[in-house]
Amino acid sequence: MPMASPISIDSQDALLAIDLQADFMPGGALAVDGGDEIVPLVNRLASRFDHVVVTQDWHPPGHASFASSHEGAEPFETKRLEFGDQTLWRDHCVQGTPGAELHPDLAVDFAFVILRKGMRPGIDSYSAFVEADGKTTTGLAAMLKARGVKRVFACGLATDFCVAHSALDARAEGFGAFVIEDACRAIDANDSLSEAWARMNAAEVWRIQSAEILGPSR
Numbered sequence: 001m002p003m004a005s006p007i008s009i010d011s012q013d014a015l016l017a018i019d020l021q022a023d024f025m026p027g028g029a030l031a032v033d034g035g036d037e038i039v040p041l042v043n044r045l046a047s048r049f050d051h052v053v054v055t056q057d058w059h060p061p062g063h064a065s066f067a068s069s070h071e072g073a074e075p076f077e078t079k080r081l082e083f084g085d086q087t088l089w090r091d092h093c094v095q096g097t098p099g100a101e102l103h104p105d106l107a108v109d110f111a112f113v114i115l116r117k118g119m120r121p122g123i124d125s126y127s128a129f130v131e132a133d134g135k136t137t138t139g140l141a142a143m144l145k146a147r148g149v150k151r152v153f154a155c156g157l158a159t160d161f162c163v164a165h166s167a168l169d170a171r172a173e174g175f176g177a178f179v180i181e182d183a184c185r186a187i188d189a190n191d192s193l194s195e196a197w198a199r200m201n202a203a204e205v206w207r208i209q210s211a212e213i214l215g216p217s218r
């Protein structure tokens with residue numbers, strides 16, 4: 001197979017580094033397999049972009065996305081909440097706790113903004129753009145547009161939840177959207193990964209590999 005032609009990154013491109021936090025790393029409350037492996041790659045990618053956004057899941061205690069907040073509920077079950085169906089999780093990324101901290105090796109200095117999400121007690125936000133009610137904006141789209149951004153490249157955790165929702169919402173906001181597959185790791189519960197890729201394919205979110213940006217690794 002010939003090498004795919006490299007994607008040239010310019011000042012109209014932004015990188016979203018999603019939720020690279022202790023609780024999503026191996027040993028964390030909601031560990032994603034291999035979550036720590038991608039941090040050096042995300043840092044190399046971030047060095048190529050003029051606009052880098054780091055997101056941080058940042059829940060108050062007793063958040064509606066926690067199974068522990070609903071009597072008799074178990075993690076990974078789906079519950080109908082006021083704003084729609086919500087997958088319930090173990091408590092994670094509680095504001096101010098060690099589990100909510102960004103990975104210590106993440107090169108946060110590349111980021112012009114650290115965007116915190118999921119802060120309201122009753123509503124989740126997988127997406128960096130719009131909360132789970134489908135209408136409350138985080139303001140990120142406006143911020144990127146103000147900086148002249150046309151294309152959004154997403155990486156981080158987890159492919160099938162916060163990365164996918166962010167990439168889909170980037171498309172919905174009129175950006176070109178790409179997911180850098182090898183700079184992500186997935187949860188893949190109940191076929192969630194294949195479903196996420198199907199939705200992204202349908203929305204023309206492009207699946208790429210980091211080498212298409214960085215060039216072949218040696």
Ligand SMILES: [Zn+2]
Pocket residue numbers: 057058059065092093118
């Ligand atoms: Zn969360």
